[in-house]
Amino acid sequence: MNTIDWNYIKDFTQELMDIPTPGGYTQMGILRCIQEFERFGVKYITTKKGAVIGEIEGRSSEGATLISAHIDTLGAMVKSIKSNGRPVLTNIGGFSWNCVEGENLVIHTQDGRRYTGSLLPSKASRHTYGEEVTNLLRSQENMEVRIDEFTSTKEETTALGIAVGDFVTFHTRTIFTENGFIKSRYIDDKVCVAQLFAYIKYLRDNNLKPERKVYFYISNYEEIGHGISYIPPEVEDFIALDVGLVAEDAAGDERRVNIVAKDSRTPYDFNLRSKLVNICLEKGINYTLDVHNRYGSDASIAATQGFDVNFSCIGPSVDASHHYERTHRDGVVETIKLLIEVL
Structure with a gap:
């Protein structure tokens, strides 16, 4: 596998942390994401609610996958x-x-x-x-x-x-430690936004295309519960990039990608979840599988809204979610490895 650019993830995460984006006040963060789509030559549209959706063509013209990450924070x-x-x-x-x-x-x-x-x-x-x-x-x-x-x-x-x-x-109080930890408010979900663009950078750096078309949805109302309002009709699979949980009653590990089996709204699509787990087993990607108690993602919200797509949620696990959060470089990179393999 080609190299994932950790320095890019680190620098872009810090930049996003410096932009205030509480739910309902995300316009500056959305504008910065638009600039990043333009930097990588990714065409995009904006929704009436102010979200932005990028698009990269795949090797196949059949079907599409949607990847989301939310710019809005607490x-x-x-x-x-x-x-x-x-x-x-x-x-x-x-x-x-x-x-x-x-x-x-x-x-x-x-x-x-x-x-x-x-x-x-x-x-x-x-x-x-x-x-x-x-x-x-x-x-x-x-x-x-x-x-x-x-x-x-x-x-x-x-x-x-x-x-x-x-x-x-x-204030976010963002700190990157020498041994790979990220400590900050709002790791949920700005690290995942940086992951999404790091995946796009990986494609561009290595002159690669995904297997089929991929849409990249930067949502702006996830923390409030209505982040996804439009899904292109050819989308079959929806993968939300969002944080896993590290706690006494959780299976998350900051060094691994977390795959969500169920949250407070719904079980996730079993076939897509199994596909993700099997890829991790086959490719040696370190992962955990977890059930979250008080949790929802753009994918589960979309499912309960009635969108007809397979839906899943993956991401790096975070200690003390919605408090002063912490995750690790390894879990961030493992998540991108899974994206590379599944797309």
């Missing part, structure tokens, strides 16, 4: 502004508030201004509140944004241009 939105001038947030996507307590953030106003701040519980000072700091429930109503501006009233905050409906993004 995030938040200003829900209200308290009398003390501190915004209260509502979450975008499924995460717990204690996962982002103390995290630095950016408020993106309607007119394009950006204000930095931090997310804190309403009672944060141990010197002031003692054990109340420990015992306070980390719920939406008990969390607030400390804006990096001198503001102590609702009127002073609104005078800055901050308003209900403004998007909020959290």
Whole structure:
């Protein structure tokens, strides 16, 4: 097998991490993906919902496969502004508030201004509140944004241009360790977006074509549950690139590609899953097979929406998903190896 460009994956992942893309505010991330399709000479279309779909012709003119990865991430939105001038947030996507307590953030106003701040519980000072700091429930109503501006009233905050409906993004704290670990918020699913383009780069670098036509769907509402809205009629197989899970009640391994057998919505297509497992066994690709409890992918969402395609989900496994996540270079590369063989 020819070489997979790890440095490209690393650099593009970092670049994507630096672009804010909470669900509903993904336009800059989509634009960057369009630029990457153009770089590799891949024709594309955009959907009415703002997603982008690339297309590469295959050696055969019969049938097609769709590969997806989602650019949207978790995030938040200003829900209200308290009398003390501190915004209260509502979450975008499924995460717990204690996962982002103390995290630095950016408020993106309607007119394009950006204000930095931090997310804190309403009672944060141990010197002031003692054990109340420990015992306070980390719920939406008990969390607030400390804006990096001198503001102590609702009127002073609104005078800055901050308003209900403004998007909020959290710092990712992305780190690549020398021994191959990736630590960051939003590995789900920006690493998988980088994998998708690394596969395209692999084809271009080696002057290769897939067996049949492949569509590359960069979705923008997956974390909210409606990422896929259109599938070309010739598509037979849909493979979502999304993270596997490393936890006590999960089979994931950061060094292996994860193949999903079932999630909270549905079992995945057995024949396509078996095909993926058999390729791993035949080609010596390190993999795990897993059942996910509170999980959905673009593929399972598409299936429950009624799209008539075979559907599966693969990807590198992530420790502490939807928290401060971690995966490893080996699992990222093994996923691309499986893509190369199955397509």
